[in-house]
Amino acid sequence: MPTYQGTRATRLGAKARGKRRQRIQFDPVLWGIPVFLTLLAGVLIASTQRQSPLADWENHWITAVVAIGAAVGLSRVALKHLQQLLLPVYIATLVSLLAVKLVGTSALGAQRWISIGGFNIQPSEFAKLAAILLLAGILAKHPIERPVDLLRPMAVISVPWAMVFIQPDLGTSLVFGAVLLAMLYWAGLPLEWLVLLISPLPTALIAGLLPWGLIPWFALLALLAWRSLPWKAIAVAVSLAINGLFAWITPLLWEHGLKDYQRDRLILFLDPTKDPLGGGYHLLQSTVGIGSGQIFGTGLMQGQLTKLQFIPEQHTDFIFSALGEEAGFIGCVVVLVAYLVWAWRLLQIAGQARSDFESLVVIGVLAMVMFQVIININMTIGLGPVTGIPLPWLSYGRFALLVNFMGIGLVASVEREARRARMRLQ
Incomplete structure (x- = not known):
């Protein structure tokens, strides 16, 4: 029969081992994917500057070391x-x-x-x-x-x-x-309220592109307001009035509120050949570069369009085009899957969080990163306008890199506290 001292020593030893496991716990998805993307970014950035005396890939990796240190500190x-x-x-x-x-x-x-x-x-x-x-x-x-x-x-x-x-x-x-x-x-915002909240944006787009589509769109908004909001008649009237204002003012802003280059920047992605040497240049060269990579790419540091710097400042917002040329379709798919796996891991952590506050922080970081991923990639492949949004961990940008890793630190803190809570229940 074990003595009291032996039982107490066993408990203390188990507690010490548990604390040691907590210290060395490493989430390979949460941390590993961003680190992998950052290392890949250094190679791609170096490739875009082969004909230049710049060496931003070194700054990218140095910033990453500092950023990871800050993230680890936040995670504690x-x-x-x-x-x-x-x-x-x-x-x-x-x-x-x-x-x-x-x-x-x-x-x-x-x-x-x-x-x-x-x-x-x-x-x-x-x-x-x-x-x-x-x-x-x-x-x-x-x-x-x-x-x-x-x-x-x-x-x-x-x-x-x-x-x-x-x-x-x-x-x-x-x-x-x-x-x-x-x-x-x-x-917990109802889906109907979310649609009504963002409705002015699609209203503006419909008013500019398909004015006749405003009739069914307004009918849908009226139905959503009537079914989901209190003071139904007032809610319908307010919703239609706000959207009617946006529908009326959008053509005026388009014609008189924006300069020519601003209008071109918003619509040239639909047909960049209208200005192949101006606003459409980046989009055309980006799609050509991605397409030239075909299935397997030319190989890292081997892309000729990237080497000759056909896309100015390619190492920032258009780094995905360098990936497409040098890693091909396969490389692009690998990177996209990496982002999706990382996003899925954050959803898991948000669902396991101990409090609503922690869960919402994780969702905020997830939205911040993945929105930039979606917009940037759509921009570089010609499915969206040029917006100046970098690709997280891949685009060169010291403070963007620092903030993205700090976001990981916040998420890691949530994951760590949730894991500690589970261990206390065991």
Whole structure:
């Protein structure tokens, strides 16, 4: 029969082994896929700069080392300890965005950076994480049960969205909208309300492309408002009035509110040959490069279109075209599957989270990353307009890389706390 001391020693030994397992636990999907993509990115970036004295692939990997260190640090902090800092972090982010407008540094026609000690810092990237954290805190405390409950989260996201939009940075501002919609849906927003919330966007598109389609579209919106909202007659009237305003104002904005190059940028993806040496140049060269890779590609560091730099600044937003040329269809599929597996893992972690706040943070990070993946890839293969959205972990961009890894750190913290909770129940 074991003695008390022996039993106690056994318990202490098991506890120590459990803590040791927690310290060395490594999620191969959550961490491994982004690291793999980052390593691949270094090779692709180096390939795009073979004819250039630049060596941004080194900076990409150096930034990745720093970013992974920051992510590991965040993963060791329980998110419940960050909840007291959500508002101060959000306010500090807004102050930094305001500083960009007042004393920021301009490049390529946009004012998006603050120069501090010789380093250009891009606050809009950090604003995405700050918005995710504060939105998660608000939605966890105030779930969406009435239409009026939408006011808080929309107010939180609208301020940084507007400040980023006027920089101008259309791509990043779109990310805020995608994050808001995904987190609202995960927080329990009815699907009908979600459709009504985003309805002005399709209304604007229909008004510009197929005006006759507004009749069935408005009928559908009226039905959704009547079935899902209180004060049914008022809800229908308000929904139709808002969408009617967008339908009326869209053609006016198109003709008088946008400059020629802005209109071209939005529609040239439909037929880039209309301006093959101007706005359609990137799209044409990108699709040619991807197509030239065929099934297996030319081999890494062997792409001739990439080597000759047919696409300016290819190492940033158009890095997927280098992947298509050098790794071919197979390589593109491998990367796409990697993103999908990573997204599925985050959905699992969100479902296992201990609290609504932690679950919503994971969904926010998932929406932030995957929205950029979808938009960037569609852009490079000619299925969407050029928006300036980078491809996570593959495109060169130091602060985007840092923020994406910090997002992983937040998700890893949620996974770690959920795993600890399961072990305590065993």
